[in-house]
Amino acid sequence: MGLHPKGFDLSLDRIGRLMDRLDNPHLHLPPVIHIAGTNGKGSTSAFCRALLEEAGLACHVHTSPHLVRWHERFRLGGRGGSRLVDDDTLADALDRVADANRGEHITVFELLTATMFVLFAEHPADVAVIEVGLGGRFDATNIIQRPATSLIMPIALDHTAWLGDKVELVAAEKAGIIKPGCPVVIGAQMQDAARDVLVETAERLECPTSVYGQDFVAFPDQGRFVYQDGDVLFDLAMPRLLGRHQLANAAAAIAAVRSAGFDIGHGAADRAMQSVQWPARMQRLSRGALVDLAPANSEIWLDGGHNPAAGQAIAEELAARNEIDDRPVFMIAGMIDTKDQTNFFRQFAGLVKRVFTVPVPQTEASVPNDELAVKANEAGLPAEPIHSVANALRLLADNQETDDLSPRILICGSLYLAGAVLKENGTVPE
Template structure:
């Protein structure tokens, strides 16, 4: 992804990318060896909220952070991948304030120390970066650490945490089939691997009954106290408010700041997870957290920046890195809700990498999007050719055209939009890599 500033830390990571594979090699042996050489920093963390899932885990991470910080707690946050800068993966706690992305010199020093401890042994860069997470989080004080799983669960490098305060598993659908299996129950079994015997588990909304059954059966087998969305807790909209309910009672809360009705279930899972972790939060903190939450690159509206000047005047521009059929479904539903409230012609500007299911992503936009413009993923060998991606969109019943850049797509949308037409709604998405490039080009990287 594009770097927008010179960075000592990025230079150190680039060195590692030349020595070690960038991809995934699912095993815990290498990360365990490396952490032992570092003095086992993963055993020196504050209480951990460990979050997995095909979709929604990033939203839950963002909700958790917002609510706990509103309570005045210091919160470390690990997410992946980053959108623009490597530093986004590591947010360090600031007691009584919002956490801050790790400073460049601090990150560069941590990367060097981890690389030195590894001693040139075979390892993936993701494993090194995960070890950096544990090192940083063990050396800086915090009340809570929120750690998002990278891929799967059972063999993900984050899954060396011996007993999290709570494990959270969000909606599961088909993704990364080459690594996790081609059926949702197989993927669910991999995600369930983050459960630890006797530790609390929260199971978010699952559209697939087979996935939910696997998760519940695993929790029961491991003796994990567990709460299941729709059974033990739930949330719905009522009179413009979010009503949350569990065995402890009801809470009347503001609707989440993150757009989309799917965020109601994500917020509910977060609230239940915070309770399951034994963290006492006030209703005031819940209200402030839901109202302040931010999650860059996920249904994020661009309101300023360089790219906006290329689109027709008055355009509504959104970016979202969702890239699998489940994500396509909830994003399309959100766009349909926007259309009900404020009708605008919808255009998609889409790029994807070759491990995804483009047709399944595009299908929910049938009858909703006027046209799709497919673009390459800049600087990625894994990016799908825009011609092939346009053919996938056509197979999903959409009119599609391949182009060379996002700027070209904006120019084409401007060309076909008459001056007196309703300004369009433009959704740029299909890949976090594409969204990262767009945020960099727009001059609005996450902070």
């Protein structure tokens, strides 16, 4: 991080040059499921991994960003299940990539992407699930030439400085991962304009295409999760990942894995719904140093969602929980300055009793907590700037009356904040 630019510099030239010097490891991968989209990429990657591993397959997984440790970006598949890369293996691969780069201009993400290709090429596996970093067309992962499936998850406005300020422009950038003749799965899209761009691109490139709501569907039924496409009907356990949006994510993963040519039976799919794990996406924190600071019997949720579409999904899940168990809802939020803070907060109007705004640790892009409180106020939420998550939890505990209902507390607004919370709480991803 000290040697290379932290920002975005979307191009395939530098990564292509580096791949040549490393003997093109990206050409020696197992079949790849390549995932782009604004929301749901990480959760869907986790569903893909669970499906493939429950079917007995060795699965590499690349995701970004990491929450606590860089190792989280590189999960190496094996017959006994996948594992995060170990220190020595990661350090060796990074050294070789850095040597091959010869000190030339390159971004941190490009170096890490090259490292991913080296690791995945050198360790045998049946399949690799690779998540796009930003956009698609010029993302460093997009030197993949013939993906087994290109999967595009819901598209919304985010990173507008790089991807455009209209959903059609963002969709066109994400559609850049679609390759001629290669299968495409299009997940649930909130806007017809985005779906139309994706479908038109896939048709122009003559790709076999499966579209959510048309070629495959998912819905809850009497406490179960039903997935259906043109060939199978699965009656499955509800996904372990919470939120109605996770049904669509799980369905997209099933469609993508099947589209990539992997025969996932009913039993494997059912087990996958119960074993899937993905931290900081409606993750219940039930123990840890921060949890101990909260009011007794609090229900504490952590979510790294940071744009209005993610906010809507989180708010819907909280509202559904309040219908079952009505508690006062408090939010502890930190956000960075590239996000639409006011419209994120607006999703929670009428649901959240009070917002405590906090700085996001270890990033210069953090919105000052007093400025973030103003954004929450603009969205109709009472807000108060607080120095830290720990202080906000202490304040809630100090003001808790004996006969008060135990609160439902949401910590949200940034993956950077989520990572800091998991680290301070002592519950880092494994």
